[in-house]
Amino acid sequence: MHLLYVDEAGPDNREYFVVGGLTIHEQGVLPMADALEQLASQLPDRARGAEFHAGPMRRGAGVWRRITPQQRAQLRQALVELLTQGAPGSQHAPVLFAVAMHRASFPHHDTHERAYEEFFARPNGLLGRLANAGDPHRCVAIADKSTLEATLQRLMAVWRAQGASTGAAIGRMAAYAEVPLFVDSQASRLIQLADFVAHWVYRAYEQDDTSVLDQLLPAFDSEGESIHGLVHLIHDYRTCVCPACISRRR
Numbered sequence: 001m002h003l004l005y006v007d008e009a010g011p012d013n014r015e016y017f018v019v020g021g022l023t024i025h026e027q028g029v030l031p032m033a034d035a036l037e038q039l040a041s042q043l044p045d046r047a048r049g050a051e052f053h054a055g056p057m058r059r060g061a062g063v064w065r066r067i068t069p070q071q072r073a074q075l076r077q078a079l080v081e082l083l084t085q086g087a088p089g090s091q092h093a094p095v096l097f098a099v100a101m102h103r104a105s106f107p108h109h110d111t112h113e114r115a116y117e118e119f120f121a122r123p124n125g126l127l128g129r130l131a132n133a134g135d136p137h138r139c140v141a142i143a144d145k146s147t148l149e150a151t152l153q154r155l156m157a158v159w160r161a162q163g164a165s166t167g168a169a170i171g172r173m174a175a176y177a178e179v180p181l182f183v184d185s186q187a188s189r190l191i192q193l194a195d196f197v198a199h200w201v202y203r204a205y206e207q208d209d210t211s212v213l214d215q216l217l218p219a220f221d222s223e224g225e226s227i228h229g230l231v232h233l234i235h236d237y238r239t240c241v242c243p244a245c246i247s248r249r250r
């Protein structure tokens with residue numbers, strides 16, 4: 001079994017909407033959670049129990065105000081390392097996925113519906129390749145209850161109503177064992193990793209800040225030079241020079 005942690009970034013009034021996250025083998029979950037708790041325990045008192053919420057952490061807002069920029073940068077790099085190399089001693093490194101949707105390119109689409117369909121199709125593709133290679137797994141998506149449950153329940157209803165007319169609806173994708181499950185992001189640090197991925201993909205496309213995405217790229221699902229895990233949904237992908245569009249044109 002693989003767990004797919006999902007989060008999103010990009011408010012309605014911005015150019016981009018991003019869905020991002022990671023899959024990890026069930027046996028990789030505990031070592032990863034332990035590594036994240038270990039990082040949290042090294043923080044000064046007031047930040048120890050805090051969520052690793054990428055936006056406030058980057059800006060030094062809220063509980064992160066009293067944490068020095070150096071400490072925040074160190075934590076960010078430690079998270080990059082966990083995402084690209086996996087937890088120390090674990091054989092199960094995460095695989096990253098993200099869809100960055102340029103809203104204006106799809107004026108007649110429901111942004112959430114289009115982006116989430118594309119997103120859920122990607123881990124489905126990875127698990128299909130694993131199954132073809134003799135390593136069959138199912139997957140369960142896990143998302144933050146407070147921020148994503150309403151959106152995803154609405155989409156599930158839409159996809160159910162569309163029935164077989166859409167190949168990308170999560171309920172019809174072979175890899176998914178169950179509908180998405182919802183947890184409190186405070187209780188799951190792996191959900192916080194999904195937030196980290198979504199945030200830094202959003203920063204790359206919305207703000208042209210690729211400092212972290214560049215480092216995360218090797219961890220996205222890929223085969224040779226084809227990056228399956230990172231998708232840039234934009235009308236002009238033929239002229240875009242981002243790694244996802246370059247890979248798509250190959």
Ligand SMILES: [Zn+2]
Pocket residue numbers: 232234237240241242243244245246
């Ligand atoms: Zn692009």
